[in-house]
Amino acid sequence: MRALITGGAGFIGSHLAEALLNRGDRVWVIDDLSTGSIENIAHLKGHPRFEYVIDTVFNRAVMAELVDLADVVFHLAAAVGVRLIVEDPVWTLEQNVKGTEVVLELAAKKKKTVLLASTSEVYGKLDKPLFGEEDDLVLGPTSKARWAYAASKIIDEFLGRAYWKQKGVPVVIVRLFNTIGPRQTGRYGMVVPRFVRQALSGEPITVYGDGSQRRSFTWVGDVVGALIGLVECPAAAGEVFNVGHTEEISIRELAELVKRKTESPSEIVFIPYEQAYEAGFEDMRRRLPDLSKISRLIGYRPTLNLDEMLDRIIEYERRRLDDAGLPRK
Numbered sequence: 001m002r003a004l005i006t007g008g009a010g011f012i013g014s015h016l017a018e019a020l021l022n023r024g025d026r027v028w029v030i031d032d033l034s035t036g037s038i039e040n041i042a043h044l045k046g047h048p049r050f051e052y053v054i055d056t057v058f059n060r061a062v063m064a065e066l067v068d069l070a071d072v073v074f075h076l077a078a079a080v081g082v083r084l085i086v087e088d089p090v091w092t093l094e095q096n097v098k099g100t101e102v103v104l105e106l107a108a109k110k111k112k113t114v115l116l117a118s119t120s121e122v123y124g125k126l127d128k129p130l131f132g133e134e135d136d137l138v139l140g141p142t143s144k145a146r147w148a149y150a151a152s153k154i155i156d157e158f159l160g161r162a163y164w165k166q167k168g169v170p171v172v173i174v175r176l177f178n179t180i181g182p183r184q185t186g187r188y189g190m191v192v193p194r195f196v197r198q199a200l201s202g203e204p205i206t207v208y209g210d211g212s213q214r215r216s217f218t219w220v221g222d223v224v225g226a227l228i229g230l231v232e233c234p235a236a237a238g239e240v241f242n243v244g245h246t247e248e249i250s251i252r253e254l255a256e257l258v259k260r261k262t263e264s265p266s267e268i269v270f271i272p273y274e275q276a277y278e279a280g281f282e283d284m285r286r287r288l289p290d291l292s293k294i295s296r297l298i299g300y301r302p303t304l305n306l307d308e309m310l311d312r313i314i315e316y317e318r319r320r321l322d323d324a325g326l327p328r329k
């Protein structure tokens with residue numbers, strides 16, 4: 001396929017670019033490097049089927065040309081994570097809503113397939129053992145900035161569905177649950193790279209709240225496989241899919257596991273939410289995907305368990321520290 005990846009220098013986007021190139025596809029990346037990094041795609045530079053543009057998706061002229069070249073647009077450019085939305089709500093909302101509008105408008109002109117990256121955050125405070133795509137979305141009040149992230153992604157989902165229904169644009173929407181792997185940065189709050197880096201450098205491992213909140217983590221390679229499988233499946237158009245894993249762990253146990261695996265001298269410290277984020281911050285207690293819809297349609301099954309994922313990430317982070325000549329404990 002001929003694929004355009006917005007946000008292709010980001011964590012998931014760069015892995016997607018690599019996977020597509022490995023299959024023999026052509027790849028164009030557009031990224032403004034706001035949260036992505038040129039290092040993530042440095043190894044792809046010079047590849048005969050790879051091109052990249054450093055620009056924002058708001059540059060319509062550039063985007064129009066790129067969308068023309070592609071059959072499929074993977075729209076991953078977004079402000080990601082709750083930390084960013086709490087710190088910079090204006091930029092985050094604009095990025096997430098206006099960016100998607102540009103992509104859908106341009107794709108509609110030529111009826112290009114679009115994959116929209118949404119998030120498990122949209123389920124909000126829903127209290128169920130497994131979150132299904134048809135479940136209600138339960139957000140908190142607008143006085144709490146955290147919910148703006150989910151709200152912006154919900155608008156994206158409505159926009160995507162509207163373009164499919166009204167204009168026949170094949171739009172596939174994925175709700176990504178916590179995705180992990182090499183190149184993920186802890187700068188925007190992501191817990192696994194943060195814990196691994198803290199453990200390897202002997203700094204305190206920072207558990208927010210009492211650590212009883214639970215999450216499931218998915219390997220980035222599994223997520224990328226799901227995205228490619230979905231855009232190649234005509235029956236996925238106009239639909240929303242959870243992409244994740246059902247192996248669950250509490251954040252406190254995660255901290256202990258990382259400490260053990262890295263044999264780190266770091267102490268585990270507990271930081272109140274209001275200190276980590278903002279006063280009155282509400283966290284999700286649990287968040288597990290019902291994967292039956294995506295399994296039925298494309299046979300999706302995550303391949304790595306948490307143990308294997310952590311081993312690989314620890315190895316990657318060790319190498320990164322060594323390459324940078326930084327001390328590790």
Ligand code: UDP
Pocket residue numbers: 081082178188189190191192194195206207208209213215251283284
């Ligand atoms: N978290 C933590 N310490 C950190 C970063 C995050 O305890 O240094 C917690 C965070 O409060 C949440 C969980 O880890 O309960 C997952 O956070 P992340 O930002 O990775 O993803 P989220 O699930 O919030 O989208």
